[in-house]
Amino acid sequence: MTDWLSPDEWRAVALSLRVSFWATLVSLPFGVLAAYALARWSFWGRTALNGLVHLPLILPPVVTGYLLLLSFGRKGFFGQFLDQWFGIVLAFRWTGAVLAAAVMAFPLMVRAIRLAIEAVDQRLEQAAGTLGASRLWVFVTVTLPLILPGIIAGAILAFAKAMGEFGATITFVSNIPGQTQTLPSAIYAFLQVPGGDDQAFRLVLVAVAVAMGALILSEWVSRAVARRVAGQ
Amino acid sequence: MTLTVSLQHRFAGFALDVSFDAPPGVTVLFGRSGSGKSTVINAVAGLLRTDKGRITLDGRVVQDSATGVFLPPHRRRIGYVFQDGRLFPHLTVRQNLSYGRWFSVGESGVGFDRVVDLLGIGALLERRPGALSGGEKSRVAIGRAILANPQLLLMDEPLAALDEARKAEIMTYLERLRDELRLPILYVSHSVAEVARLATTVVVMDEGRCLTTGTAAEILADPSLAAIMGPRELGALIPARVTGREADGMTRLETATGPILLPGEIGPVGASLRVRIMAHEVILSRGRPDGLSAQNILPAVVERLQNGEGPSVMVSLKIGPDPILAQVTRRAVIELGLAPGQSVHVILKSMAVARDHIATGSVQT
Numbered sequence: 001m002t003d004w005l006s007p008d009e010w011r012a013v014a015l016s017l018r019v020s021f022w023a024t025l026v027s028l029p030f031g032v033l034a035a036y037a038l039a040r041w042s043f044w045g046r047t048a049l050n051g052l053v054h055l056p057l058i059l060p061p062v063v064t065g066y067l068l069l070l071s072f073g074r075k076g077f078f079g080q081f082l083d084q085w086f087g088i089v090l091a092f093r094w095t096g097a098v099l100a101a102a103v104m105a106f107p108l109m110v111r112a113i114r115l116a117i118e119a120v121d122q123r124l125e126q127a128a129g130t131l132g133a134s135r136l137w138v139f140v141t142v143t144l145p146l147i148l149p150g151i152i153a154g155a156i157l158a159f160a161k162a163m164g165e166f167g168a169t170i171t172f173v174s175n176i177p178g179q180t181q182t183l184p185s186a187i188y189a190f191l192q193v194p195g196g197d198d199q200a201f202r203l204v205l206v207a208v209a210v211a212m213g214a215l216i217l218s219e220w221v222s223r224a225v226a227r228r229v230a231g232q
Numbered sequence: 233m234t235l236t237v238s239l240q241h242r243f244a245g246f247a248l249d250v251s252f253d254a255p256p257g258v259t260v261l262f263g264r265s266g267s268g269k270s271t272v273i274n275a276v277a278g279l280l281r282t283d284k285g286r287i288t289l290d291g292r293v294v295q296d297s298a299t300g301v302f303l304p305p306h307r308r309r310i311g312y313v314f315q316d317g318r319l320f321p322h323l324t325v326r327q328n329l330s331y332g333r334w335f336s337v338g339e340s341g342v343g344f345d346r347v348v349d350l351l352g353i354g355a356l357l358e359r360r361p362g363a364l365s366g367g368e369k370s371r372v373a374i375g376r377a378i379l380a381n382p383q384l385l386l387m388d389e390p391l392a393a394l395d396e397a398r399k400a401e402i403m404t405y406l407e408r409l410r411d412e413l414r415l416p417i418l419y420v421s422h423s424v425a426e427v428a429r430l431a432t433t434v435v436v437m438d439e440g441r442c443l444t445t446g447t448a449a450e451i452l453a454d455p456s457l458a459a460i461m462g463p464r465e466l467g468a469l470i471p472a473r474v475t476g477r478e479a480d481g482m483t484r485l486e487t488a489t490g491p492i493l494l495p496g497e498i499g500p501v502g503a504s505l506r507v508r509i510m511a512h513e514v515i516l517s518r519g520r521p522d523g524l525s526a527q528n529i530l531p532a533v534v535e536r537l538q539n540g541e542g543p544s545v546m547v548s549l550k551i552g553p554d555p556i557l558a559q560v561t562r563r564a565v566i567e568l569g570l571a572p573g574q575s576v577h578v579i580l581k582s583m584a585v586a587r588d589h590i591a592t593g594s595v596q597t
Binding site for chain 1: 277278279304305306308309310311312314316318320321322331332334335336376377380
């Protein structure tokens with residue numbers, strides 16, 4: 001099983017899975033909050049927030065990566081703060097790859113969840129209020145279950161996006177085998193050396209398989225949840 | 233339990249200005265669509281914040297614009313049955329019914345089993361709302377609101393989306409709720425039939441104002457409301473008691489003035505009913521008529537004459553203590569020489585009393 005990929009290739013695949021998993025998990029609460037704020041609240045700076053969330057989608061990834069390096073690098077504003085207070089260093093570590101992947105995948109996640117929130121019948125939430133539920137409880141017992149298909153779709157989309165993230169990651173955390181070399185970075189590295197085509201191609205197959213698997217899983221899970229939520 | 237409401241609100245092109253008290257029982261907010269009924273009920277629920285207003289429930293202030301008090305819906309203890317049911321699609325019927333109980337823990341309200349039994353929804357508990365019929369959804373929505381243990385129940389045309397058969401079915405359950413649970417209900421409707429069967433008190437609304445308030449019997453017999461109720465909807469609401477069955481399938485009812493006979497098996501013997509007698513179905517005669525097919529001929533005294541629309545005249549009469557309304561032509565008034573104080577005979581055709589005009593429960597006058 002393990003012999004058709006070299007240890008380095010395995011490490012790249014495992015790192016990518018780990019980075020994507022944590023990037024999705026950590027950004028999920030923020031994604032739900034941002035989507036809810038954009039869908040429901042009117043506040044000063046709403047347009048600015050919307051722009052900020054979507055920025056990584058339209059900026060060249062290398063620019064996003066460089067901005068991350070500027071702000072979260074050892075000398076950066078947030079980087080210094082995290083290092084001094086929590087001893088967390090992101091630049092050139094796998095945790096930095098998590099941050100880069102999370103930022104790049106965030107717009108997709110927020111978009112999927114926001115669409116789900118906008119589709120919720122607010123009259124159901126009103127009904128919950130008349131039955132004695134405070135706004136927080138209405139969210140937990142009515143809104144959240146109803147948007148669950150959207151949250152799952154957004155999470156899987158974000159996971160797939162994180163698996164494929166390359167530009168921002170390589171700019172922010174470089175391409176260190178075993179440490180920050182994710183699947184796309186490894187493919188890129190193999191393509192830079194003569195005779196690396198075979199290795200690159202094997203990883204391409206893995207990437208395709210993971211992406212297809214994620215899509216099929218997402219379809220299947222959200223259809224199952226949607227059936228449950230539709231009340232049949 | 234008394235609800236007092238006073239609200240002022242201004243929309244684009246529409247002003248609401250109402251004040252009324254709702255005593256215990258079913259208070260029907262009656263009016264045409266666009267008269268502001270739903271606005272009032274939404275304000276009472278706390279779903280709409282009016283410009284000005286004061287709402288108290290048994291002395292408890294839930295809203296007062298003068299002092300800035302405005303309780304959010306979840307702290308009002310006011311249940312709401314929406315026209316469209318609004319059941320939670322992701323929960324089973326049982327979970328829907330129990331929803332309000334999570335937030336009223338430790339309060340002794342009416343029992344789960346009793347409500348399920350009263351509404352006949354025991355067989356539906358494990359189903360999801362998507363698999364329910366319209367009438368079943370309505371009953372579950374009513375049960376859900378009651379089980380949240382409210383101090384007042386609001387109902388916004390809960391029957392409007394149902395066909396006639398389902399309406400009749402739910403109406404029976406509503407009568408049971410009114411008479412067995414003693415929960416005060418504020419009920420929005422534009423159906424005179426619902427007023428006749430359910431109302432204790434009626435608040436008539438028109439163009440954002442309260443036109444008049446009275447008992448169901450008073451409102452239904454008020455000729456000045458013909459334009460709003462519909463001219464063919466006026467009539468008397470008479471309390472009666474089932475005293476027996478005739479061999480030919482007729483039911484004998486006892487009213488304050490004497491027995492009347494109605495077709496079919498109506499209620500169990502001993503049941504209290506209210507019988508709605510439409511004004512345009514009543515025939516007047518000066519002397520006691522002879523050789524007539526009508527089964528119910530009762531002596532009455534003319535109280536008042538009022539010109540209706542077109543050639544018709546509304547004649548208010550008293551049969552003993554009960555008011556009766558007859559709609560006759562002006563020509564007939566002249567021919568019979570009808571005048572206040574005059575004795576006449578009222579002729580009721582048994583078959584003219586339709587099934588849905590007989591309501592269970594006593595009428596308060």
